[in-house]
Amino acid sequence: MSRGFAVDDYTARLARAQAGMQHEGLGAILLTTQPDVLYFTGFLTRFWESPSRPWFVILPAQGDPVAVIPSIGAALMGTTWIKDIRTWSAPDPVDDGVSLLADALREIGGPVGVPSHLETHLRMPLADFDRVKAASGQVFTDDRRIVAGCRAIKSDAEIAKIADICAIAGRAFDRVTEIAAPGVALSQVFRDFQRLLLEEGADWVPYLAGGAGPEGYGDVISPATDAPLAAGDVLMLDTGAVRDGYFCDYDRNFAIGAASDAQRAAHARLIEATQAGLEAARPGATASDVWRAMADIVGGGEGAGRLGHGLGLQLTEGLSLTARDHTELRAGMVITLEPGIKTAPGRMMVHEENIVITDGTPRALSPLAGPTLTVI
Amino acid sequence: MSRGFAVDDYTARLARAQAGMQHEGLGAILLTTQPDVLYFTGFLTRFWESPSRPWFVILPAQGDPVAVIPSIGAALMGTTWIKDIRTWSAPDPVDDGVSLLADALREIGGPVGVPSHLETHLRMPLADFDRVKAASGQVFTDDRRIVAGCRAIKSDAEIAKIADICAIAGRAFDRVTEIAAPGVALSQVFRDFQRLLLEEGADWVPYLAGGAGPEGYGDVISPATDAPLAAGDVLMLDTGAVRDGYFCDYDRNFAIGAASDAQRAAHARLIEATQAGLEAARPGATASDVWRAMADIVGGGEGAGRLGHGLGLQLTEGLSLTARDHTELRAGMVITLEPGIKTAPGRMMVHEENIVITDGTPRALSPLAGPTLTVI
Numbered sequence: 001m002s003r004g005f006a007v008d009d010y011t012a013r014l015a016r017a018q019a020g021m022q023h024e025g026l027g028a029i030l031l032t033t034q035p036d037v038l039y040f041t042g043f044l045t046r047f048w049e050s051p052s053r054p055w056f057v058i059l060p061a062q063g064d065p066v067a068v069i070p071s072i073g074a075a076l077m078g079t080t081w082i083k084d085i086r087t088w089s090a091p092d093p094v095d096d097g098v099s100l101l102a103d104a105l106r107e108i109g110g111p112v113g114v115p116s117h118l119e120t121h122l123r124m125p126l127a128d129f130d131r132v133k134a135a136s137g138q139v140f141t142d143d144r145r146i147v148a149g150c151r152a153i154k155s156d157a158e159i160a161k162i163a164d165i166c167a168i169a170g171r172a173f174d175r176v177t178e179i180a181a182p183g184v185a186l187s188q189v190f191r192d193f194q195r196l197l198l199e200e201g202a203d204w205v206p207y208l209a210g211g212a213g214p215e216g217y218g219d220v221i222s223p224a225t226d227a228p229l230a231a232g233d234v235l236m237l238d239t240g241a242v243r244d245g246y247f248c249d250y251d252r253n254f255a256i257g258a259a260s261d262a263q264r265a266a267h268a269r270l271i272e273a274t275q276a277g278l279e280a281a282r283p284g285a286t287a288s289d290v291w292r293a294m295a296d297i298v299g300g301g302e303g304a305g306r307l308g309h310g311l312g313l314q315l316t317e318g319l320s321l322t323a324r325d326h327t328e329l330r331a332g333m334v335i336t337l338e339p340g341i342k343t344a345p346g347r348m349m350v351h352e353e354n355i356v357i358t359d360g361t362p363r364a365l366s367p368l369a370g371p372t373l374t375v376i
Numbered sequence: 377m378s379r380g381f382a383v384d385d386y387t388a389r390l391a392r393a394q395a396g397m398q399h400e401g402l403g404a405i406l407l408t409t410q411p412d413v414l415y416f417t418g419f420l421t422r423f424w425e426s427p428s429r430p431w432f433v434i435l436p437a438q439g440d441p442v443a444v445i446p447s448i449g450a451a452l453m454g455t456t457w458i459k460d461i462r463t464w465s466a467p468d469p470v471d472d473g474v475s476l477l478a479d480a481l482r483e484i485g486g487p488v489g490v491p492s493h494l495e496t497h498l499r500m501p502l503a504d505f506d507r508v509k510a511a512s513g514q515v516f517t518d519d520r521r522i523v524a525g526c527r528a529i530k531s532d533a534e535i536a537k538i539a540d541i542c543a544i545a546g547r548a549f550d551r552v553t554e555i556a557a558p559g560v561a562l563s564q565v566f567r568d569f570q571r572l573l574l575e576e577g578a579d580w581v582p583y584l585a586g587g588a589g590p591e592g593y594g595d596v597i598s599p600a601t602d603a604p605l606a607a608g609d610v611l612m613l614d615t616g617a618v619r620d621g622y623f624c625d626y627d628r629n630f631a632i633g634a635a636s637d638a639q640r641a642a643h644a645r646l647i648e649a650t651q652a653g654l655e656a657a658r659p660g661a662t663a664s665d666v667w668r669a670m671a672d673i674v675g676g677g678e679g680a681g682r683l684g685h686g687l688g689l690q691l692t693e694g695l696s697l698t699a700r701d702h703t704e705l706r707a708g709m710v711i712t713l714e715p716g717i718k719t720a721p722g723r724m725m726v727h728e729e730n731i732v733i734t735d736g737t738p739r740a741l742s743p744l745a746g747p748t749l750t751v752i
Contacts, residue, residue: 045598094700221422306428
């Protein structure tokens with residue numbers, strides 16, 4: 001890929017997966033999703049948006065990966081480091097890669113591990129998966145979380161990609177004054193902010209959320225309505241923009257016209273919680289430790305919910321900063337710190353930053369916001 | 377939803393699914409994906425981009441749907457017509473909705489149909505699916521293609537949504553002169569075209585593909601490189617932009633500076649093939665009939681590949697215009713006509729339009745291109 005990684009990076013990723021497979025007694029791992037395939041091969045395309053064709057990559061316990069893919073992807077896969085590329089003319093209503101995949105799995109041997117735990121799914125029709133299982137004659141099991149484990153620890157080159165897209169989003173956030181003012185519909189702000197992200201260098205914008213209101217916003221997943229911004233509102237924009245396949249995921253709050261005391265106080269509290277998260281985010285601490293450091297400040301106990309998560313080839317991946325996730329932090333993990341605070345019944349404010357865990361103090365990948373709420 | 381559908385539209389969709397379920401002897405259908413959930417509920421959010429949380433909607437054979445979802449989505453789901461909303465605090469590493477979903481399925485009863493055929497996948501961890509199957513005590517089977525069958529026939533209100541986003545893309549294509557010229561990197565053209573789509577009213581741009589070169593382009597799935605456009609290139613841009621959850625999916629070709637005879641001839645042939653597709657696209661004809669009408673003009677036999685597909689809540693959905701897909705066209709189906717032609721070894725040109733099947737002549741939803749290749 002023109003802006004991808006060195007072949008050595010991919011062989012190192014494969015070697016880590018193969019060490020895990022040998023430890024767990026797996027003969028192969030079957031990959032079916034965009035981020036998993038991208039991570040091990042460098043195959044980057046927006047064509048995954050079309051559900052019509054499945055794509056398969058097999059990681060054998062020894063030797064190089066085998067791609068079993070629709071012929072429309074052969075040329076692009078041929079530009080990656082993958083050499084063994086087997087294709088069929090998809091979509092085929094009778095045999096949509098089933099025989100080709102089953103043959104490859106029989107040749108490579110099992111047991112075949114398939115990512116099966118939290119945050120995973122199998123991107124192929126269930127009926128075809130059953131046929132592959134039968135036709136290949138192999139034992140299928142879960143992947144022992146090997147794929148997620150490899151992806152959780154980012155290389156310096158990956159961290160640089162995430163830093164790039166964080167910087168792009170930072171420049172877009174600096175330009176929100178150009179697009180947000182009293183009377184502008186929130187839906188228009190959403191469109192314009194995506195435009196700013198593209199202008200600043202994002203390849204595309206898979207995710208944008210936000211909200212506005214004088215006492216905060218109702219939730220952070222609803223699409224924007226055409227309701228206009230008003231003086232006194234606090235506006236939040238939260239983006240997952242992408243460059244070279246890697247995401248940023250952070251937000252900013254802006255007071256429209258003037259900030260109320262309550263808005264200022266809530267923002268300052270969120271920054272205080274973020275700072276506590278930064279202090280707690282050390283190798284050996286658990287996700288729940290970092291969660292607790294922030295929850296102690298924003299309040300709400302377990303009801304505070306998820307206060308951050310892993311980040312990389314997906315908007316959210318890996319650990320969750322919740323009371324119940326006891327995953328141990330390790331150097332090279334990229335995570336978000338995302339404290340939220342209730343501001344009124346059914347209203348909230350949320351702040352989010354992106355950091356990488358190091359052997360010492362975490363390094364900020366997003367430009368950390370200060371305690372003073374920005375007024376625009 | 378502020379720009380959604382009337383409740384009657386949703387109850388009509390449910391009634392069609394329930395008629396199918398009663399015919400097939402299913403007690404329930406389990407939905408797990410963004411378009412399927414959106415179609416039956418109106419639940420529209422970009423939050424699906426995060427893989428961390430599964431979302432479930434159960435369509436019972438009788439009665440109203442039941443949503444079993446993360447609590448973070450309760451407020452938004454509460455704005456739809458769905459009344460029975462059951463939530464858990466997700467992600468939960470121990471029981472991520474498994475017990476809640478199993479309880480609901482036991483209450484509703486089976487057999488439980490799950491979309492399992494071409495173009496479908498199950499958006500939940502496989503290990504959790506096994507646990508739900510065991511804990512619910514129900515028989516699980518495929519959905520007999522009921523969900524795909526419902527979604528294939530669009531209502532007038534849905535067709536109007538697709539026409540809206542097609543018109544938005546048409547205005548953006550009219551402005552390509554603003555962004556494409558010799559010396560501009562293709563990656564910059566891609567960024568700017570997404571900006572134009574947003575400026576013209578797209579909510580977001582999940583898909584953009586394209587290519588450029590003097591003899592056409594190499595494939596239509598590769599990401600843009602930083603190589604600059606040159607006079608004599610033909611530039612293709614193909615977008616799947618979205619408004620209110622509905623996609624357009626069509627492309628345009630532009631000659632940069634001047635069009636060669638070969639480019640002009642290839643474009644004219646593509647338009648001729650599109651016209652033949654339009655003539656063939658009548659209720660009662662099959663997908664393969666329409667494919668053949670176009671393949672006879674662009675050549676290549678079965679190697680011509682897929683020359684169009686269904687369109688709606690996904691970039692591609694439903695039938696494929698291939699030699700092997702014998703799905704019968706019916707009024708209300710929205711499809712693309714997408715003939716491609718080889719222009720040189722490893723190079724091609726592709727043209728695409730969006731139409732709706734009616735009882736008479738298909739109605740164009742994209743502004744049909746003429747036989748003269750546009751020069752910019």
